[in-house]
Amino acid sequence: xxxxxxxxxxxxKPEEDVENIEQNSGFSAAPSSDALVQIVRAADDDRMxxxxxxxxxxxxxxxxxxxxRSMAVExxxxxxxxxxxxxxxxxxxxxxxxxxxxxxxxLSKWQDFSRPSPDSML
Numbered sequence: 612x613x614x615x616x617x618x619x620x621x622x623x624k625p626e627e628d629v630e631n632i633e634q635n636s637g638f639s640a641a642p643s644s645d646a647l648v649q650i651v652r653a654a655d656d657d658r659m660x661x662x663x664x665x666x667x668x669x670x671x672x673x674x675x676x677x678x679x680r681s682m683a684v685e686x687x688x689x690x691x692x693x694x695x696x697x698x699x700x701x702x703x704x705x706x707x708x709x710x711x712x713x714x715x716x717x718l719s720k721w722q723d724f725s726r727p728s729p730d731s732m733l
Contacts, residue, residue, distance in 0.1 A: 612633070612639055613673045613676045613677040614643070614646055614647065614650055614669060614670065614673035615629055615632055615633060615638070615646070616629070616703050617673050617676050618650050618669065619703065620703065621658070621662060621672075622655070622658050623650070623654040623655055623658050623659060623662075623669070624650070624653060624654060624655070628653070632649075643670065643673075647666075647667070647669065647670045647673075650669060651666055651669060654669075688721075690724065691724050691725060692724060692726070693725075693726055693727075694725055694726075694727060695721055695722075695725040697721060699713065699714070699718060701713075702717075
């Protein structure tokens with residue numbers, strides 16, 4: 612599923628296609644090698660070339676994404692710093708239903724760890 616969401620984030624597949632694949636129960640149960648083949652075959656070839664991605668590169672990026680996600684799930688920030696800058700993009704639908712929700716309900720919590728309010732780059 613990380614691979615699927617990564618393809619949406621990178622613009623390899625439109626959100627509607629990702630939602631259709633996600634609802635296909637067979638995709639999430641498929642071995643990762645089968646999922647990779649399905650994604651690479653259906654991805655936008657021009658975008659793959661633009662990003663310099665070869666057949667196995669999306670799987671490598673998916674592994675990195677999964678690793679970062681796994682770390683974030685268990686990450687418990689503590690303490691305070693002098694400043695925090697927050698940069699973000701429009702969140703994936705699985706993370707938040709809107710940009711406003713993402714900022715107001717998720718990213719705004721970082722203000723608790725910065726002495727002055729964080730600067731947000733939209």
